[in-house]
Amino acid sequence: MKSVLSTVLLALSFAASAEAGAFASTANSDYKDNATSRGMAADGEFNNKRIAEIQERTRGDNSEAFEGERPIDGGTAQKVVLAATTTTGIRLTSPDEVGNQQQRVALSTSTGRQNEAGGACPECPEMIPIPGHKFAIGKYTVTFKEWDACVAAGGCGGYQPPDNGWGRGTRPVINVSWDDAQAYIQWISEKTGKAYRLPTKDEWEIAAQAGSTTDYYWGNDVGRNNANCDGCGSEWDNRRTAPVGSFKPNAFGIYDMMGNVWQWTDTCWQGNCAKRMFFGGSWNHRPQDMRAITRNWFDTNKRMRYLGFRLAMTLP
Secondary structure, three states: OHHHHHHHHHHHHHHHHHHHHHHHHHHHHHHHHHHOOOOOOOOOOOOOHHHHHHHHHHHHHHHHOOOOEEEEHHHOOOOOOOOOOOOOOEEOHHHHHHHHHHHHHHHHHHHHHHOOOOEOOOOOOOOOOOOOEEEEEEEOEHHHHHHHHHHHHHOOOHHOOOOOOOOOOOEEEEOHHHHHHHHHHHHHHHHHHEEEEEOOHHHHHHHHHOEEEOOOEEEEOOOOOOOOOOOOOOOOOOOOOOOOOOOOOOOOOOOOOOOEEEEEEEEEEEEEEEEEEOOOOOOOOHHHOOOEEEEEEEEEOOOOOOOOEEEEEEOO
């Protein structure tokens, strides 16, 4: 009897130990997820739980998922400091800066709608100058309509990316690689006489946050119908892309900086320019992935159904 009791106690002890170990593992994984969201995880540390979730969610995308998720520069996430912070988390500008911002906003339409000679340029994507910085960024991500115009004119290598049956027109172009984006940039630059490019990771973050200090440019709570993601409360959630401009813009007047499609940038991954970074979350990824501190990378030839791009240009 004593032997049987000892065996039972040993089994219970082992089960409790295993359960505690599993809880510790889960807690550690959750901690790493939270640490990553605060930009505190060590450089090179993968969040295995998060990667597994993403792999499961993107199983149908060429049988591949993200290669990893890491904090910016392996350390503290950078925030844009324009001036004093209000209780709502939106940063205010000085009177001089307000004047500069108003001037830049007034110029925003002409920045995107005139060619180099000052004439009308309907093909030019509308660009938004960023206050306090010498660059402008696309008001919207590049659309299928814009891409198809490139193909019709003999550009973009004649590549017609599939739209997954969701429609083309004003939906963001998807299934385009970083290399494909360069082909479009070459065509639109030659056609308009403007030097377009992809934004850097720092430019993308500045434009996305739009002076805010919150997780999302509209606040810390994802809320409902502020973006298109898996859990954003929109009609397109986890189903398909939404037409560009379907949600409210950020404080700079830029649309869809978070959600709908991930966006390529020009920044190499840790000095390896065969891999480029992308940001912003997408229609089939969770709200946490839309935060500006969440970033991933792919090889430059990777095409995915949740990946598009937006243009940038340097201002004088």
